[in-house]
Amino acid sequence: MALPKAREGLNGGFSLYYEYSHQMTIGNREQIVWSSIKHLGASGVADPILRNVYRISNKATCKQITSNLKLYINQAYDFYSAAISSGVNTSPLYYYYCFLNLAKAMCEIKNPSFHKLPECYSHGISWRPSPKFLVNPTKELVYLSARGVWHVLWEKMTGKTCNIPNPTYLKVKDLFACCPETGIEYSRIFGQNPRYIPLQEPVILFDESSGEFWIKFSVNRSSLKEVNLSRQKFLTLISNSNIQYRQVQSSET
Numbered sequence: 001m002a003l004p005k006a007r008e009g010l011n012g013g014f015s016l017y018y019e020y021s022h023q024m025t026i027g028n029r030e031q032i033v034w035s036s037i038k039h040l041g042a043s044g045v046a047d048p049i050l051r052n053v054y055r056i057s058n059k060a061t062c063k064q065i066t067s068n069l070k071l072y073i074n075q076a077y078d079f080y081s082a083a084i085s086s087g088v089n090t091s092p093l094y095y096y097y098c099f100l101n102l103a104k105a106m107c108e109i110k111n112p113s114f115h116k117l118p119e120c121y122s123h124g125i126s127w128r129p130s131p132k133f134l135v136n137p138t139k140e141l142v143y144l145s146a147r148g149v150w151h152v153l154w155e156k157m158t159g160k161t162c163n164i165p166n167p168t169y170l171k172v173k174d175l176f177a178c179c180p181e182t183g184i185e186y187s188r189i190f191g192q193n194p195r196y197i198p199l200q201e202p203v204i205l206f207d208e209s210s211g212e213f214w215i216k217f218s219v220n221r222s223s224l225k226e227v228n229l230s231r232q233k234f235l236t237l238i239s240n241s242n243i244q245y246r247q248v249q250s251s252e253t
Contacts, residue, residue: 124148
């Protein structure tokens with residue numbers, strides 16, 4: 001069966017990272033990113049997003065979520081700032097709690113008053129450190145334990161119920177293999193290529209008449225072959241109940 005043609009739309013561009021103008025940029029990159037994150041805690045910004053994107057129409061609920069978003073984001077920023085001025089033995093813990101609070105902010109949108117739920121006070125992911133002074137990244141494990149922040153965040157991002165067995169063990173090495181930001185370090189330490197699939201020519205398209213937008217991208221066959229994935233399996237892995245991808249004709253054909 002022939003593949004359908006790609007849907008046409010207005011090109012909105014695409015960028016994984018913040019784009020800078022050498023004429024307009026003031027300050028460092030981290031502060032620009034944090035300014036954008038803090039911006040989401042403002043009621044004038046959060047309310048339209050909650051109403052239009054997450055379909056939360058109750059005014060009291062929107063107000064409560066916005067207030068808690070601001071709290072979590074400010075706490076995350078405080079931890080991040082503390083980590084910058086801390087030593088190597090302390091800063092990783094501060095960075096962890098920074099991103100834990102950002103995760104709670106995402107969970108708050110799915111579960112208003114998340115701080116009242118028992119999951120808010122359990123991380124959901126644990127690590128039993130080796131008694132040795134040095135950590136061996138090739139053998140270290142983390143495990144998903146009792147339901148906590150990790151599970152609620154997973155449900156928020158996938159739109160599915162999290163039914164992962166307790167405990168589920170994950171190799172630290174495998175987790176780093178899926179992180180593009182540490183790809184070079186991963187290759188040097190383990191002598192292997194990271195297990196992520198680079199997107200080719202990604203672009204966000206927009207249909208003015210329907211108000212819909214979507215992303216179009218290509219994937220090299222060699223990239224899928226390297227991680228032993230078929231095209232159908234790849235589409236299944238990146239789809240969920242809210243987002244569905246489909247294969248279309250290549251622009252080169």
